[in-house]
Amino acid sequence: MSIEPSVRVEDKLFYNRYLVDAGRAHIKVRPHTTPSPELLSMLKACPARCYELNDKGQVEITVDGCIECGTCRVICEGSGDIEWSYPRGGYGVLFKFG
Amino acid sequence: MIEEKFDAIVVGAGMAGNAAALTLAQRGLKVLQLERGEYSGSKNVQGAILYADMLEKLIPDFREDAPLERHLVEQRFWMMDDRSHTGLHYRSDDFNEERPNRYTIIRAQFDRWFSQKVREAGATVLCETTVTELAQDAYGKVIGVRTDRADGEIHADVVVLAEGVNGLLGTRAGLRKRPTADKVALAVKEMHFLPRETIEARFNLRGDEGMVIEAAGTISRGMTGMGFIYANKECISLGIGCLVADFQRTGETPYGLLDRFKRHPSVAPLIEGSEVKEYAAHLIPEGGFKAIPQLYGEGWVVVGDAAQLNNAIHREGSNLAMTSGRIAAEAIFQVKSRKDPMTAENLSLYKKMLDESFVIKDLKKYKDMPALMHTQSQNFFLTYPELVSKAMQNFLRVDGTPKVEKEKTTFKSFIKARSWSGLFGDAFRLARAWR
Ligand SMILES: Cc1cc2nc3c(=O)[nH]c(=O)nc-3n(C[C@H](O)[C@H](O)[C@H](O)COP(=O)(O)OP(=O)(O)OC[C@H]3O[C@@H](n4cnc5c(N)ncnc54)[C@H](O)[C@@H]3O)c2cc1C
Ligand code: SF4
Numbered sequence: 001m002s003i004e005p006s007v008r009v010e011d012k013l014f015y016n017r018y019l020v021d022a023g024r025a026h027i028k029v030r031p032h033t034t035p036s037p038e039l040l041s042m043l044k045a046c047p048a049r050c051y052e053l054n055d056k057g058q059v060e061i062t063v064d065g066c067i068e069c070g071t072c073r074v075i076c077e078g079s080g081d082i083e084w085s086y087p088r089g090g091y092g093v094l095f096k097f098g
Numbered sequence: 099m100i101e102e103k104f105d106a107i108v109v110g111a112g113m114a115g116n117a118a119a120l121t122l123a124q125r126g127l128k129v130l131q132l133e134r135g136e137y138s139g140s141k142n143v144q145g146a147i148l149y150a151d152m153l154e155k156l157i158p159d160f161r162e163d164a165p166l167e168r169h170l171v172e173q174r175f176w177m178m179d180d181r182s183h184t185g186l187h188y189r190s191d192d193f194n195e196e197r198p199n200r201y202t203i204i205r206a207q208f209d210r211w212f213s214q215k216v217r218e219a220g221a222t223v224l225c226e227t228t229v230t231e232l233a234q235d236a237y238g239k240v241i242g243v244r245t246d247r248a249d250g251e252i253h254a255d256v257v258v259l260a261e262g263v264n265g266l267l268g269t270r271a272g273l274r275k276r277p278t279a280d281k282v283a284l285a286v287k288e289m290h291f292l293p294r295e296t297i298e299a300r301f302n303l304r305g306d307e308g309m310v311i312e313a314a315g316t317i318s319r320g321m322t323g324m325g326f327i328y329a330n331k332e333c334i335s336l337g338i339g340c341l342v343a344d345f346q347r348t349g350e351t352p353y354g355l356l357d358r359f360k361r362h363p364s365v366a367p368l369i370e371g372s373e374v375k376e377y378a379a380h381l382i383p384e385g386g387f388k389a390i391p392q393l394y395g396e397g398w399v400v401v402g403d404a405a406q407l408n409n410a411i412h413r414e415g416s417n418l419a420m421t422s423g424r425i426a427a428e429a430i431f432q433v434k435s436r437k438d439p440m441t442a443e444n445l446s447l448y449k450k451m452l453d454e455s456f457v458i459k460d461l462k463k464y465k466d467m468p469a470l471m472h473t474q475s476q477n478f479f480l481t482y483p484e485l486v487s488k489a490m491q492n493f494l495r496v497d498g499t500p501k502v503e504k505e506k507t508t509f510k511s512f513i514k515a516r517s518w519s520g521l522f523g524d525a526f527r528l529a530r531a532w533r
Contacts, residue, residue: 007357012288012377019136038346045345047286047352047379068141069379070264071284074277074342086266088246089134090226097289097333097376098143098205 009049013065021091025063027072028083035059039081042072067093104130104254106430107243108221109229109267111138113416114402115260116212117156117423122258123219125431130252131221132245134228138216139209142262143287143380145328145335147310148203149417156424157215161197165207167330168308169198172301176364178315178325179487183364194307202308202328202335204289232257232271232398240271240397256397256430256440260423263381263403273398274391277406279343280472281385283323286352287337288360290372294332300368301329312413315483317359319350322384322475325359326413327368334369336360339382341472352379382415383408387465393452394445399426407457411464418457425451466531477524481515 027050029039039059042051048065051072061082073084086092108119111133119131135141147170153160172189193199217223233242233251242253259268263282268274292300301309313325323340338352338359345352359365383389383406390406393399401407402419409418429448430440438444452458471478489508512521 007351007353009353012353012374015374015376016378041346041349044349044351045284045342047284049353067377067379069284070282070381071342071345071379073264073266074279074282074381075346077276084266085230086134086228089228090136092141094136094140095143095206095376095378097207097335098139098141098146098209098378 009047010065013048016067017094017096018064019091019094020064021087024088025061026085026087026092027061027063027066029059029061030081030083032058032081036076036079036081038076038079041075045071045075047071104128104252105434106130106256106258107132107252107254108258108260109243110260110262110402110404111135111213111216111223111225112142112209112260112262112402112419113212114404114419114423115258116209116216117420118258118260118401118427119216119221119223120156120212120219121424121427122430123216123221125427127431127434129221130254131216131223132227132229132243133223133225135225137210137225138213138223139206142205142209143285143378144203144205144416145287145310145326145337145413146203146205146208146416147328147413148201148208149414150197150199150201152417152420156420163211165203165211167202167204168303168306169193170200170202170310171303171307172309174309174311176311176313176315177483177486178313178317178362178364179484180316181363182487182491183313183315184483184486184490189309202310202330204330229261229267232267234271238396240395243267255434256399256445258423258426258430259398259400259404260402260419261404263383263406265400265404268391268400268404273395273400277381277383277385277389279346280341281383281389281406281468283339283341283382283384283410284345284352284379285337285339285382286356286377286379287335288356288374288378289376290334290336290369291332291375292334292369292372296371297329297332297334303329306331313359314479316480317355317362318479319348319355320476320480321345321348321350322471322479324413327365333375334372336365336369341384342381343472344475382410384410384468386410386468387458387461388468390461393449395442397440399430399445399448401426407461409460409464411467412460414460421455421457422452425455425457463533464531470527470531474524474527477516477520485512485515
């Protein structure tokens with residue numbers, strides 16, 4: 001069995017261009033003590049790995065690398081775990097190729 | 099508030115929105131198009147194959163200046179297991195025609211060109227503007243939109259929602275539900291740059307000839323999904339997508355899947371030495387006919403991916419988007435020409451016209467396919483590809499085993515994996531869903 005090399009998403013995001021709207025996160029995680037299964041699944045399902053577990057076992061989001069796909073909205077908005085919207089006009093990811 | 103009132107506001111400058119805004123402007127309507135990206139295309143992701151026929155209906159001479167990559171002369175389908183692929187290739191010199199039928203494109207560049215045509219036709223295009231909600235009157239009729247700009251609310255007789263797969267505004271206004279995890283796929287893709295000659299040599303292409311590979315099998319690790327490799331002039335688009343519900347269920351990561359696909363022994367040599375210049379992700383509507391929401395209402399219509407108009411089996415989306423955008427615009431123009439109000443009753447003309455087009459007819463044909471692929475994903479994406487690979491190897495390897503024995507082995511492996519009834523059942527279900 002060969003060992004899977006670990007994939008560094010940060011390196012991938014480095015190729016992209018972003019205009020970060022500092023201080024205005026377009027996605028917010030509802031404060032919680034124990035994360036729901038939906039929220040936990042985002043640790044793996046987010047293609048930009050924006051979701052991470054803090055040392056208290058809660059799920060946090062950093063939206064700077066978000067590629068605005070909407071996956072977390074589909075999984076987590078219904079359960080009320082997150083508030084999801086688009087960045088303000090002109091901000092966020094800027095695809096050169098798409 | 100922008101005091102000016104428009105005949106129509108189009109939300110979104112993707113394939114559907116550009117088609118709608120262009121058609122409305124060409125018919126002389128006063129159109130405002132709003133796009134949240136820096137420019138049309140800066141938020142949009144596609145493989146991307148462009149189908150000429152649907153664009154020709156909008157811009158007949160598009161070949162003169164559209165940023166096209168390669169015209170397709172070859173299509174490859176790959177059924178993959180971890181170490182092999184079994185391919186079906188179709189290549190024809192007939193595709194080297196004067197007006198080719200399919201091209202590869204790069205969406206961010208193509209949309210920018212398309213948007214220029216929209217402006218030239220007379221529409222007002224406002225980028226860097228996110229529409230935050232629909233403006234509705236006391237009776238729920240849509241009368242315009244609110245944006246994140248300081249001058250807030252803008253009014254129009256009708257709003258064309260061309261906001262793409264997420265369809266946030268429609269959901270917020272209660273016009274349709276949020277897409278569910280079993281009805282949308284998440285695709286991730288990269289752009290790999292290589293010298294033109296290298297691409298042409300690796301894919302057996304001359305000049306502007308192009309080819310695309312669609313791949314399925316163990317690369318999606320039992321999830322419902324597909325990979326793709328499309329040749330552009332100086333880069334290769336490579337990506338893979340699976341149902342969001344499957345990612346959620348399995349805990350597979352999208353980038354992990356993409357990297358495994360890239361490392362597959364059939365894929366790695368094709369992109370060797372390339373420089374990656376972008377990593378993108380986007381959702382794709384996969385629910386088919388049964389997922390189509392209400393398409394029109396008081397003062398609004400919805401077109402393209404926002405209406406889930408996507409044929410996942412044939413990987414067609416942009417053409418359904420362009421066609422629905424154009425048809426919605428034509429319906430609006432007809433209502434307007436009769437000086438009728440933009441009520442739900444009058445706008446139902448859009449649905450009537452769409453029902454008559456290939457858009458709804460094709461989606462109807464495959465209405466049972468999405469559910470079948472989803473419930474049988476283990477068989478279609480893991481078991482069968484592995485069986486086929488074994489069978490091919492058994493057939494090709496010359497090792498002194500009598501052919502009769504070889505056939506028996508292959509036959510037994512199929513029965514063992516799926517049983518008689520399983521095999522017949524799958525074949526029957528597939529044939530019925532395809533019919
Ligand atoms: C990886 C991948 C590969 C694909 N391959 C193919 C292919 O080869 N061939 C094919 O035909 N189809 C393909 N598709 C499908 C195709 O891309 C879509 O069907 C098509 O882009 C839909 O067009 P649209 O205009 O409806 O949506 P989009 O092109 O997504 O456009 C929506 C636009 O609306 C804007 N917008 C959204 N919300 C707001 C708001 N609130 N305010 C302002 N602006 C807003 C967005 O920024 C965007 O510009 C593929 C899709 C993916 C993800
Ligand atoms: S929208 Fe997509 S990229 Fe952004 S945080 Fe959600 S899942 Fe991640």
